[in-house]
Amino acid sequence: MAYTEDHIALAAEYALGTLDADERAQVxxxxxxxxAFAEIVQAWGYRLGVLNQMVGxxxxxxxxxxxxxxxxxxTGFAQQPPLLSEGSTPSPEPASSSLAAVPPEASSGDTxxxxxxxxxxxxxxxxxxxxxxxxQITPVYMPQVHxxxxxxxxxxxxxxxxxxxxxxxxxxxxxxxTIASAVGALAAALLVTLSLQIFLPDALPGGLRPAPRxxxxxxxxxxxxxxxxxxxxxxxxxxxxxxxxxxxxxxTKNFTVRKVGAPPEPGKSFxxxxxxxxxxxxxxxxxxxxxxxTARPLLASYDAEIVNGATYAVTVEQAGGSPNGQPTSxxxxxxxxxxxxxxxxxxxxxxx
Amino acid sequence: xxxxxxxxxLFEAVAKGDQAAFERLYIxxxxxxxxxxxxxxxxxxxxxxxxxETYVKIWNSAGQFNPALSSxxxxxxSIARNRAIxxxxxxxxxxxxxxPQAMEVAADSPDPLARREMTEELKRLLECxxxxxxxxxxLVLLAYYNGWSREQxxxxxxxxxxxxxxxxxxxxxxxxxxxxx
Numbered sequence: 001m002a003y004t005e006d007h008i009a010l011a012a013e014y015a016l017g018t019l020d021a022d023e024r025a026q027v028x029x030x031x032x033x034x035x036a037f038a039e040i041v042q043a044w045g046y047r048l049g050v051l052n053q054m055v056g057x058x059x060x061x062x063x064x065x066x067x068x069x070x071x072x073x074x075t076g077f078a079q080q081p082p083l084l085s086e087g088s089t090p091s092p093e094p095a096s097s098s099l100a101a102v103p104p105e106a107s108s109g110d111t112x113x114x115x116x117x118x119x120x121x122x123x124x125x126x127x128x129x130x131x132x133x134x135x136q137i138t139p140v141y142m143p144q145v146h147x148x149x150x151x152x153x154x155x156x157x158x159x160x161x162x163x164x165x166x167x168x169x170x171x172x173x174x175x176x177x178t179i180a181s182a183v184g185a186l187a188a189a190l191l192v193t194l195s196l197q198i199f200l201p202d203a204l205p206g207g208l209r210p211a212p213r214x215x216x217x218x219x220x221x222x223x224x225x226x227x228x229x230x231x232x233x234x235x236x237x238x239x240x241x242x243x244x245x246x247x248x249x250x251x252t253k254n255f256t257v258r259k260v261g262a263p264p265e266p267g268k269s270f271x272x273x274x275x276x277x278x279x280x281x282x283x284x285x286x287x288x289x290x291x292x293x294t295a296r297p298l299l300a301s302y303d304a305e306i307v308n309g310a311t312y313a314v315t316v317e318q319a320g321g322s323p324n325g326q327p328t329s330x331x332x333x334x335x336x337x338x339x340x341x342x343x344x345x346x347x348x349x350x351x352x
Numbered sequence: 353x354x355x356x357x358x359x360x361x362l363f364e365a366v367a368k369g370d371q372a373a374f375e376r377l378y379i380x381x382x383x384x385x386x387x388x389x390x391x392x393x394x395x396x397x398x399x400x401x402x403x404x405e406t407y408v409k410i411w412n413s414a415g416q417f418n419p420a421l422s423s424x425x426x427x428x429x430s431i432a433r434n435r436a437i438x439x440x441x442x443x444x445x446x447x448x449x450x451x452p453q454a455m456e457v458a459a460d461s462p463d464p465l466a467r468r469e470m471t472e473e474l475k476r477l478l479e480c481x482x483x484x485x486x487x488x489x490x491l492v493l494l495a496y497y498n499g500w501s502r503e504q505x506x507x508x509x510x511x512x513x514x515x516x517x518x519x520x521x522x523x524x525x526x527x528x529x530x531x532x533x
Contacts (some may be wrong), residue, residue, distance in 0.1 A: 177481035
């Protein structure tokens with residue numbers, strides 16, 4: 001490509017959003033006169049745009065659509081929109097203060113789901129999911145139980161000695177590790193509380209809330225510094241994606257396991273274990289319930305150091321859990337916690 | 353649930369002036385776009401304005417959308433986000449920070465890992481972001497999600513603005529290299 005690194009960096013930073021107003025104007029001018037450069041900028045915009053998949057949805061007030069419609073009416077857009085007022089949403093248009101009553105997804109789910117929103121049926125639990133809301137946490141992908149250090153673990157020792165598998169697995173492990181690292185930063189970035197300015201008198205707080213199914217509005221209560229950390233581990237098997245997401249509240253040491261993978265075979269249970277080199281043997285954290293969420297305070301009895309450093313592993317046990325308090329099979333999913341600290345606090349791992 | 357392909361179909365209809373399709377498109381995408389811009393603008397009035405402008409622009413330029421280059425939602429969010437960034441860059445930071453009646457609405461959750469698969473594109477990008485040093489990862493992601501300026505980032509990371517500038521530039525070039533571009 002004929003463009004210098006300066007050009008590329010400028011394009012990328014435009015898309016990232018960090019240029020100042022003058023620089024942005026400059027880039028826009030360059031885009032206007034140089035189609036190829038414009039394409040580079042747009043490509044960066046799209047490339048980074050996938051990050052928006054992780055941003056929560058918030059319903060705008062109905063007035064916004066009204067305004068769009070009247071704006072477009074000037075250019076011939078129909079005055080009477082069929083859908084919102086009388087089409088697939090038969091309920092009367094709610095007042096602006098009762099956004100939560102707008103049932104767009106519920107009333108015509110075939111048309112209105114955004115790609116980032118699973119159908120309502122997929123998430124009946126989100127309304128009570130606040131305690132393990134994702135943004136408080138930093139996940140890490142550590143597919144191997146006996147790996148004390150993410151920097152030195154390479155590949156899980158699989159039962160099979162097939163070398164090509166091993167290499168493939170190793171690549172995947174590395175990949176997930178780097179992704180996980182970014183997901184942690186991503187969660188931290190999204191954690192920042194929105195300090196929203198209200199100007200319109202009718203803009204009641206209720207009107208700002210996302211639809212109930214999303215349950216993204218939750219005012220974070222400040223927690224003591226030392227205990228403000230949140231932890232998360234993604235427990236995953238060799239096959240890739242996470243099967244369980246374990247979140248631990250630094251203050252209370254309560255943990256929640258969210259099941260995102262398949263249920264156990266009939267007659268079997270998933271049991272969660274804490275494995276620490278400071279403990280002689282794995283400690284059971286209990287059988288993971290059949291629902292999507294299992295929350296327990298069991299970690300409270302362990303030192304923070306153990307909780308932080310432990311590997312969390314899931315084994316398949318007989319229904320109801322291991323009969324003898326010890327895992328009876330090799331873990332199928334495992335991971336380690338990573339800590340998210342408030343951005344204002346220096347974070348040792350951040351220093352090289 | 354609208355698949356990207358269905359959204360593309362809506363776009364085609366919108367490009368031909370199909371108002372019902374436009375409304376469906378709005379319904380399907382408004383909350384995502386609003387979430388994106390509200391996070392950056394942190395003011396309901398400004399965010400609503402941006403959403404309005406964005407959809408008017410979408411109506412007028414749906415024909416320019418090229419499904420070979422991006423998904424519909426990415427294209428739309430790109431319009432909305434660029435507009436939001438323009439606004440925050442043109443306003444002084446102070447005027448946004450110090451308006452009265454601020455209210456904490458809250459951190460929204462990312463549309464979680466837990467509930468949906470990340471797309472391959474997102475995984476690829478995160479893989480490359482993940483290779484940056486931890487501080488740089490946060491730098492890049494805070495810049496993206498919150499629309500922070502270099503000055504705001506400098507404050508957050510207790511570093512001189514010029515250093516942040518260098519970090520950002522290098523990080524983006526590293527990401528580019530990692531993506532194999």
